[in-house]
Each structure stands twice: as structure tokens, then as C-alpha cells.
Amino acid sequence: MKPDFAIQVDHLTVSYGGKPVLVNISLDVPAGMVVGILGPNGAGKSTLIKAVMGFVPRDFGQVALFGKSVEDARGHVAYVPQRGQIDWSFPVTVWDVVLMGRYMVTPWYRSIKARDRELALTALEQVRMTDLRHRQIGQLSGGQQQRVFMARALAQQSPILLLDEPFAGVDAATERAIAGLLKQSKAEGKTVMVVHHDLETAAEFFDRVVILNRRLYAYGEPVEVLQESLLAEVYGGQLRTFSWNRKE
Numbered sequence: 608m609k610p611d612f613a614i615q616v617d618h619l620t621v622s623y624g625g626k627p628v629l630v631n632i633s634l635d636v637p638a639g640m641v642v643g644i645l646g647p648n649g650a651g652k653s654t655l656i657k658a659v660m661g662f663v664p665r666d667f668g669q670v671a672l673f674g675k676s677v678e679d680a681r682g683h684v685a686y687v688p689q690r691g692q693i694d695w696s697f698p699v700t701v702w703d704v705v706l707m708g709r710y711m712v713t714p715w716y717r718s719i720k721a722r723d724r725e726l727a728l729t730a731l732e733q734v735r736m737t738d739l740r741h742r743q744i745g746q747l748s749g750g751q752q753q754r755v756f757m758a759r760a761l762a763q764q765s766p767i768l769l770l771d772e773p774f775a776g777v778d779a780a781t782e783r784a785i786a787g788l789l790k791q792s793k794a795e796g797k798t799v800m801v802v803h804h805d806l807e808t809a810a811e812f813f814d815r816v817v818i819l820n821r822r823l824y825a826y827g828e829p830v831e832v833l834q835e836s837l838l839a840e841v842y843g844g845q846l847r848t849f850s851w852n853r854k855e
Contacts, residue, residue, distance in 0.1 A: 608831040612674075613767055613798035614659060619668035621651070621658055628654045630822045632668070636815075638766070639796050641789050643803040643813035643829075647842045652802045653689070655724040656769050659800065660686055672767060682712055685760035687770045690752060701755050702740040705731055708762030715785040730761040733791070734784055750781030757788060768792060768799045775804065786812060809833060 614636040621629040629651045636642055644652045656715050657663045659670055661677035672680035685708070708730065709723035731737045734754040744752060753773060760768055773785050789812060792799050798806040803809060810829035818832055820841045825832045 611638070611706050612636060613640070613672065614800065615669075615671040615674075616655075616659070617669045617671075619655075619658055619670060620666045621654055621663055622666050627821060629658065630651075632819075632823050634711040634817065634823065635827045636800065638673075638798050639793060640814045641793050641799045641801070641812065643801050643816045644819060645803055645806065645809060645816055650841075651772050652819055654688075655817075655819065656800065656802055657769050659683060659769060669813040678745070683765055684766040684767045684769060685711075685763040686773060687753075687756045687760050687768070687773055689771045690749060690756075690776065692750075695752065697744070699744055700740065700745060701731070701736060701742050701747070702727070704744055705740075705754050705758045705762050708759040712763055712765070726764060727758075727762045730758040733761055733788065734758045748778070753777050753781055754784060757785060761788070766797055768797055770799065770801045772802050772804065774808075806833065806838065 612635045614634075616632055616634050619629055619632040620627065632655065642665065644655060646652050654663060658665060659672075659677070661670070661681070670677050672683050675683075705727045706719065706724070709719055709727055713719060713723065728737070731740055734757050734760060736754050738750065739747065744755060747755065757773065758771075760770075774782055777785070789799055789801070793814070801813070803812070810833060813829060815827055816825075816829050816832050817823065818837065818841055823835055824841050
């Protein structure tokens with residue numbers, strides 16, 4: 608594995624209960640890229656993110672982050688899960704959630720310091736949620752909740768961000784905020800991988816896209832990959848109307 612790539616996936620195969628979910632996936636993501644993972648429902652998109660995190664066991668293959676094994680590079684990654692995976696009734700405030708991003712990179716023997724609080728506050732400012740920092744997380748709208756978890760990831764200051772459906776079910780203001788954070792993260796040299804469902808916005812948001820349906824169908828620049836014949840094969844009956852090659 609080469610350290611000049613932020614993320615390397617080599618012949619990755621994952622199954623659940625003996626049923627293959629990802630089969631022989633290989634791809635290299637250079638540092639500083641914003642990559643979208645696209646595919647139909649049940650394609651294994653979230654599983655790929657979880658495998659990069661080391662959250663699911665691998666049947667075969669390797670994953671490396673900056674040339675290190677997943678286990679040795681956990682501090683390099685910040686993760687934003689799907690909103691449906693979170694218990695919004697838990698009695699924590701916006702500030703508590705964002706500060707958790709600093710606890711994730713703070714040794715157990717060291718308390719949170721002023722610098723950690725500064726980074727958490729900066730992250731809240733980036734997502735424009737400072738005024739609501741004392742609000743209980745369950746009292747927020749879906750878009751606001753998504754922004755808070757984006758802020759938690761930003762507070763970690765990790766060079767790799769993995770986002771699972773961050774645009775799903777959010778309002779227009781939150782979509783613009785998340786799109787802006789993707790651009791900002793790229794400008795800062797961070798590597799971002801995003802599970803995404805909207806073909807129409809893929810060329811706008813991502814430098815490269817992964818087309819996935821259990822196996823890897825394509826990986827490259829959007830204008831090269833988002834082709835009608837390929838997407839029709841991958842999506843089949845799930846394919847919706849799409850403005851082909853809109854960014855050419």
C-alpha cells in the first residue's frame with residue numbers, strides 16, 4: 608500500500624450472513640479529492656464506507672489509509688452516519704455533540720482543553736449553528752441535525768471525512784452549507800468520500816465518482832463515468848430521469 612494515496616481499497620469483498628454485499632472492489636483515492644459513491648438501493652454504498660472505517664469485517668482484501676492499516680489509522684478519519692442511525696432522543700445539546708469530535712482524538716488521560724473548545728466553536732460557526740449550541744439535539748430540524756454532525760466531524764480535524772448520505776432529506780439551505788463544506792475541505796487538502804443518491808448533482812459536488820452495485824462498475828471523473836448506457840445497466844428499473852452529460 609502506498610502512503611501517497613489517502614484511501615486504498617484492494618480487492619475488497621464483504622458479505623452479510625453469507626450473502627455478498629461487495630465483491631472484489633479496488634480503487635485508489637489521492638489526497639485532496641472529493642469522491643461520490645453512487646449506486647441503486649442495496650448496492651453496498653454504506654458498506655463500503657463502513658469497511659473503510661473498519662466497522663465491518665472483510666471476507667477478503669485490504670483497506671489502507673495513507674498507507675497504514677485501518678486499525679493503525681483510526682485517528683485519520685471523521686465519520687458522519689446516516690441520520691436514521693442516530694438516537695435523537697438522547698439528552699445532549701448541540702454543543703455536547705460537536706465537542707464529542709474532540710473527545711474522539713483526545714487521549715483518555717487528557718481532559719478537554721481551551722484549544723479543543725475553540726476548534727468545536729469554529730466548527731459550529733462553519734455550519735452556522737452557533738446560536739443553537741445550547742439546544743437539545745432532538746429539538747432541531749433534520750437539516751440542522753445534519754449540520755451539527757458535520758460540525759462534529761470538522762471538529763476532529765481529521766484529514767479524511769466519510770459522509771453517509773449527508774444530503775438526504777435536508778432543506779435547500781443545509782444542502783448549500785454542506786456543498787460549501789465539501790469545497791472548503793478540498794481547499795484545506797482533506798480527502799472526502801460521500802455516499803450520494805442524486806445523479807443530477809454528482810458532477811457539481813465531486814471530483815470523481817464511484818459507480819457501485821455490489822461490484823465496481825466505474826470510477827473516474829463525472830463527465831467520463833456518468834454515461835447513459837452504464838447507468839442504465841447499473842440502476843436498471845431504479846434509474847430516474849437524468850440530464851445526461853450536463854457538465855460537458
